Amino acid sequence: MKRSGKSHLPYAILTDQGIVRDHNEDTLAITAFELASDLVPESLLCVLCDGVGGHLGGETASRLAVDQITAEIEATDGSSPMIQLSNAIQSASELVWKTAQTSPDLRGMATTAVCAWIIGKRLFIANVGDSRIYLIRKGHIHQISVDHTWLQEALEVGLITRADFKGHPNAHVIKRYVGSEAVPEVDSRLMLGEHPEKNLQGMMLEAGDQLFMCSDGVSDLVQENEIVALLKNPNLDTALEAMKLLVYQRGATDNLSMIAVNIPFGNTPAAIRTRILRLAFFALIILLASLAGIYLGWMALFNPR
Secondary structure, eight states, X not given: OEEOSSOSSOEEEEEEOTTTOSSOOEEEEEEEEXXXXXXXXXXXXXXEEEEESHHHHHHHHHHHHHHHXXXXXXXXXXXXHHHHHHHHHHHHHHHHHHHHTTOTTTTTOEEOEEEEEEETTEEEEXXXXXXXXXXXXXXXXXXXXXXXXXXXXXXXXXXXXXXXXXXXXXXXOBSOOXXXXXXXXXXXXXXXXXXXXXXXXXXXOOTTOEEEEEOHHHXXXXXXXXXXXXXXXXXXXXXXXXXXXHHHHTTOXXXXXXXXXXXXXXXXXXXXXXXXXXXXXXXXXXXXXXXHHHHHHHHHHHSOO
């Protein structure tokens, strides 16, 4: 694939160190790609990483992970999105681990990683850690990624309920991360409802849908209904600034990072261009078939046996 200077979907991106922290260990990026064929839709890769490991380590881990994941996806053809996302995150984990061994200042560094890859209007996600992806559809918000935390594992085996989450002492115990010595298992579940299902990967996004990705510096302090309300603002940059202000009002104890993507109503220039190309392709096929028929008829008429 090759990078494109223009996204086929509107988006906004924001990261901030917060009030309490003196540096920002989060890194995030959005990259638009053109696929090999003009008949294949454009794609948009969103990557958000929340690093840990001290002033130098956390920043380095998240930056390495974002850069490596983006580069790995750029080198693919987009034909097997889930395999390619998983391989990219695992490659990033190996790079973070190996880099951590080169300096005492970097030992123990790690990061979360959450990715959303939108190909046309089909959504593929993958994650390691507790950074999240939400889908907002028809006014309802759904967390579609799965946290890799002590709380989530305890919930899945029935030790606790969601009512026990608030204020729990293990709330920030992460069970899986990028940069571990053993290559982490990348979560390829796209969850709608209480029970994660793998077969929802590649789901078609609908007009009016919104994707929202964030680090725990946001999800810890902003309620889901507040996310929905703030993202009703048609200006995504303004919406994210308003969410940042809300986090600040509540202490901003951690770095905060957010990505928002809109699936617009109506015809976008990219969608129109894709339809025109497809129509032109089918028109060409019909024209060639017609010419072939005329030629065969001419041959039969003027070259009787």
